[in-house]
Amino acid sequence: MSRDDFTRFGALLRVSMLETLAYRGQMLVWVLTSTMPLIMLALFGAVAAEAPLGRYGPSDLVAYFLATFIVRQLTSSWVSWQINAEVQDGTLAMRLLRPVHPLLAYAADGLAALPLRVVVSIPVAVILLASSGARKLPADPWIWLLFAASIAGAWLISLFVSCGIGALAFFLESSTKVMDLWLAAFFVFSGYLIPVDLFPPHLRAALDYLPFRYQIGLPVELLTGAHGRAEGLALVARQWMFVAAAGTLMLTLWRRGVARFAAYGG
Amino acid sequence: MTRYARLLLLQLRASVVLAAQYRADFLLDGAIEIVWTSTALAPLLVAFQGRAAIAGWSFGEALCVLGFFTLLQAVLEGAINPSLVAVVQHIRKGTLDFVLLKPADAQFLVSTARFHPWRSINVVTAGVLFVLSFRALGRAPGAADCALALVFFTTAVTGLYSLWLLVVCTAFHAVKIDNAADLMNAVFDAARWPSSVFRGAVRFVVTFVVPLALMTTVPARALLGKLDLATALAAIAGAVVLAGASRWAWTRSLASYTSASS
Numbered sequence: 277m278s279r280d281d282f283t284r285f286g287a288l289l290r291v292s293m294l295e296t297l298a299y300r301g302q303m304l305v306w307v308l309t310s311t312m313p314l315i316m317l318a319l320f321g322a323v324a325a326e327a328p329l330g331r332y333g334p335s336d337l338v339a340y341f342l343a344t345f346i347v348r349q350l351t352s353s354w355v356s357w358q359i360n361a362e363v364q365d366g367t368l369a370m371r372l373l374r375p376v377h378p379l380l381a382y383a384a385d386g387l388a389a390l391p392l393r394v395v396v397s398i399p400v401a402v403i404l405l406a407s408s409g410a411r412k413l414p415a416d417p418w419i420w421l422l423f424a425a426s427i428a429g430a431w432l433i434s435l436f437v438s439c440g441i442g443a444l445a446f447f448l449e450s451s452t453k454v455m456d457l458w459l460a461a462f463f464v465f466s467g468y469l470i471p472v473d474l475f476p477p478h479l480r481a482a483l484d485y486l487p488f489r490y491q492i493g494l495p496v497e498l499l500t501g502a503h504g505r506a507e508g509l510a511l512v513a514r515q516w517m518f519v520a521a522a523g524t525l526m527l528t529l530w531r532r533g534v535a536r537f538a539a540y541g542g
Numbered sequence: 543m544t545r546y547a548r549l550l551l552l553q554l555r556a557s558v559v560l561a562a563q564y565r566a567d568f569l570l571d572g573a574i575e576i577v578w579t580s581t582a583l584a585p586l587l588v589a590f591q592g593r594a595a596i597a598g599w600s601f602g603e604a605l606c607v608l609g610f611f612t613l614l615q616a617v618l619e620g621a622i623n624p625s626l627v628a629v630v631q632h633i634r635k636g637t638l639d640f641v642l643l644k645p646a647d648a649q650f651l652v653s654t655a656r657f658h659p660w661r662s663i664n665v666v667t668a669g670v671l672f673v674l675s676f677r678a679l680g681r682a683p684g685a686a687d688c689a690l691a692l693v694f695f696t697t698a699v700t701g702l703y704s705l706w707l708l709v710v711c712t713a714f715h716a717v718k719i720d721n722a723a724d725l726m727n728a729v730f731d732a733a734r735w736p737s738s739v740f741r742g743a744v745r746f747v748v749t750f751v752v753p754l755a756l757m758t759t760v761p762a763r764a765l766l767g768k769l770d771l772a773t774a775l776a777a778i779a780g781a782v783v784l785a786g787a788s789r790w791a792w793t794r795s796l797a798s799y800t801s802a803s804s
Contacts, residue, residue, distance in 0.1 A: 322596050
């Protein structure tokens with residue numbers, strides 16, 4: 277990226293932030309739609325009330341699912357639907373004319389929503405601290421650093437996958453159903469609905485080689501102190517390999533796709 | 543009454559003809575719905591690993607609740623949501639005027655305007671869940687229980703429909719409400735477990751504020767032959783109150799409707 281690109285990105289970020297602020301009510305409703313961690317907490321909490329579930333007692337589960345809520349708020353991406361809509365109605369043509377790469381604009385959109393999502397996550401974070409006590413959180417500053425890296429990595433994987441599936445719309449007319457299938461797999465295998473270490477061992481081993489658990493499970497596990505330094509570092513390194521792979525795949529799809537774009541309807 | 547039955551048939555036929563143009567969607571939607579059902583099944587399988595019961599429900603019984611959840615989702619996605627999303631659009635664009643001019647009850651017309659038959663594939667998934675449920679229980683449901691379950695499934699659909707209609711009424715007052723349906727879906731997601739897994743304030747909410755217990759746990763109890771009289775009466779009363787309240791809200795909202803174009 278050149279210096280000009282940075283200036284443009286800054287401007288885009290400002291515009292997107294103002295937009296988010298203007299439609300804050302709608303954003304709040306979107307945040308409220310992520311009830312799933314709480315629904316899961318109810319089920320697994322009822323289970324753990326009788327006897328611990330794997331390594332999880334009731335307070336571990338509260339910490340786990342509240343952390344899941346926060347991580348999901350910070351790392352979700354909805355670009356895929358946006359790209360689909362813009363490819364279908366042809367408005368993507370306007371973006372392509374601008375002197376800045378559309379993918380940067382999408383990234384700015386996602387990034388701009390973060391401050392508001394952080395604000396919404398604060399009460400949940402407070403409950404997390406108050407309910408399970410600070411003892412569930414890691415004391416080692418290096419783990420906090422790894423957690424920050426894992427959040428960035430998770431955000432990038434979500435963005436790249438969402439953009440990549442969005443770019444499939446260039447080939448398929450609509451790729452929202454592909455995104456639906458991806459989301460279903462993501463829900464089950466990422467640790468969003470079920471902590472990854474509760475899966476049967478062979479399935480758990482397979483999940484190490486799929487991108488899903490690096491999107492939710494890894495940051496949540498780091499935040500709830502499930503990993504030591506060496507283990508955490510190895511997992512974050514593996515996560516960033518997925519970031520690189522998803523980025524490369526997405527860029528290839530995007531380049532080939534844009535070449536086919538006919539801006540029908542625009 | 544026969545006039546309304548004929549109208550319903552006409553509206554249904556129009557939707558089926560429309561849907562028949564997109565036959566490929568059937569397979570794709572079907573596949574996606576089945577995958578989504580597995581997102582509800584997977585946590586249950588994990589939770590019941592090595593235990594006989596959770597909050598007083600065995601695995602087979604919890605599957606029965608999940609069956610009703612899936613069945614109601616089929617109704618919701620196939621029959622309730624499409625029409626109500628259409629009303630929200632009508633209200634925003636002002637085209638609700640054309641519906642109001644027609645010589646039939648407006649609530650009936652908007653509620654039956656669109657069906658997505660392909661989305662009802664979950665009826666089949668629900669059937670499979672019921673079979674699995676009673677296989678796990680090692681018995682078949684009794685005939686009387688089936689009839690009772692049908693009654694309470696009807697009250698569940700009534701309750702769900704009324705709740706959604708109340709959301710639609712807010713569209714008369716709020717400008718941008720397209721994601722309110724998503725919010726309701728997110729809340730309805732909590733109906734996938736037996737209501738007794740919820741505790742404290744959440745339990746109060748799912749029983750009285752948004753009566754999700756009425757929608758899945760009560761019909762499941764009926765089918766399992768475990769419904770007590772007090773719960774049954776409360777469920778019926780709840781559905782009647784909700785239906786009355788939503789009808790009242792609808793007439794009130796219509797009275798304040800001023801059309802978007804003027």
